[in-house]
Amino acid sequence: MKYMSMFDKIDLHLIRVLHTVLTERSVSRAALRLGMYQPAVSAALKRLRELAGDPLLVRSGSGMVPTVAGLRMIEPAADILRSAEVLFSDARSFDPATARHRFSLAASDYLDPLFLPQLVAQIKSQAPHCLIDIHPLSRDSDYRNHLAQGDVDVVIGNWSQPPEDLHLGRLFGDEVVCLVSQQHPAARRGWDVEAWLGAEHIAPTPTHPGARGFIDDHLAALGLARNITARCPHFGLIPAMVAGSLLVLTTGRQYCDRFTGVLPVKVLPSPVEFPRMMYYQLWHERTHAAKAGRWLREQIKSVAASLKRPDADH
Template sequence: MKDQALFDKIDLHLIRVLNTVLTERSVSRAAMRLGMYQPAVSAALKRLRELAGDPILVRSGAGMVPTDAGLRMIEPSASILRASSMLFSNAKGFEPATAETTFRLAASDYLDPLFLPQLVAQIKKQAPRCHIEIHPLTAESDYRAHLAQGQVDIVIGNWAAPPDDLHMGRLFGDEVVCLVAKDHPAVRRGWSAAHVANWLEAEHIAPMATHPGAKGVIDEHLDTLGLQRNITVRCPHFGLMPSMVASSLLIMTTGRQYCERFAGLLPVKILPCPIEFPRMMYYQLWHERTHASNAAKWLRERVKSVATSLRKE
């Protein structure tokens, strides 16, 4: 019999009966597990034996055991059933307690330092079998291409104007402030609109670009005003910048929520900016490719949930 003719005689129901009979090693137990009458399972087994040209399951004492051919069929039949369940898994919905998928996200470390730890904790609590990959946003990474190609599912960060070719979900907005050491001269004299020149000329620390061509929301806004600050330190590790500020005269300009996480841990002080900045807006972005995916929707809901909970603290 030609392979195609053989395949035409096999349906998914037969594969399920085959795998169940082989793993249960009993027609009666297989019938109970499948919710079928025993004669129907026996008829399906007879058909499988004819197709295979092998008994598949034979008697041994009081029970039954697979033949060599039957043993070889256990894993392939299980693999077919796993693959078939994945084909239309999105139509069935996403069950986090039993799902075994991998979530891939790219995130800026400009986020609240508690954000990613709480997100990972929530995902692992609700979807313990799922895996998580966290990718950095760097100047070398093209997050648009990564979203389109499936290398990441969502990108989380802050943009003054998010790209309009992607789906977007707003997470939260934050006031822009300055973080300085407690003994910084500005702590004593303060800053006001009259001190803009002094603020621009002071030494600033800023992050490296997170994607090609990016200047960051602070410097993009200064550009619109025709202003430029004196950046003397560039650092790719945003989480280390508050410690650098604490032991120097550097000024770090970013969101208040981020700064407040360090105010009680380091000898630093939060000051208002002498320049009025728009609120720093954080978003999650995703591609049309995953827009209808139930698993991706669940992930985006977790991201939004964590962002909301942090804003209430």
């Protein structure tokens, strides 16, 4: 109750006067900066002194200086004013050049390996004061809940059937191929379905217990199962594992093609026909109309388009 009665006596305008008086160290200069009459600023300062139980600003020679209590209030007052501005600014407009916003997204690393680096570079070049948090789509992630609670703004990944309770934007489709070492027997003589199923496969660690993923879901629908002998939660490390072994990675061509020039690997067609892998960005209704959220989704879409192979959607 004590704090409630204090809140009843303080409004945002009073905090603004407090911060301006303490930083200008002058009632007259504060009045000019605030566009107020000096007696009104003096009256507000009197209220502030009564609330604080401290003079806040005292005379020193020909000028004025904040008291110890006044000095302690400068930064908290600034924080309150910044928070109040952020509270409503995103609803009105979003200027990336000046915005101080925190973007949070969860992304699958099955995407083109250049996607996240280029997205971060583009965001930082256009919105230099914004913060970026990138979260993995791990086996422990409940992305629906994270989106609903505001922990994450956007989720990026591939789904054969994206959830219907979220907004979605299609990024690109990709052909399913296989990545093998240049020393793999199939790199020289090819393979059929039986040889491919019997080969040693490496696959990402499931996002949650029982999850099969896009490749194995399709195989199960055909009554087939491949021989997975290795799993790794870090998709970006798998091509190097493939390069030094007889393991087979089956995923999108756009991802695999990025490694053929830097590792001794080769892209082979899959002997099993797969539908195209479809990549989406998902977001919740709570951020659907937000200007900052809309801007972020536009950046994601433009980066995906810039990295897309010319034939990736055909």
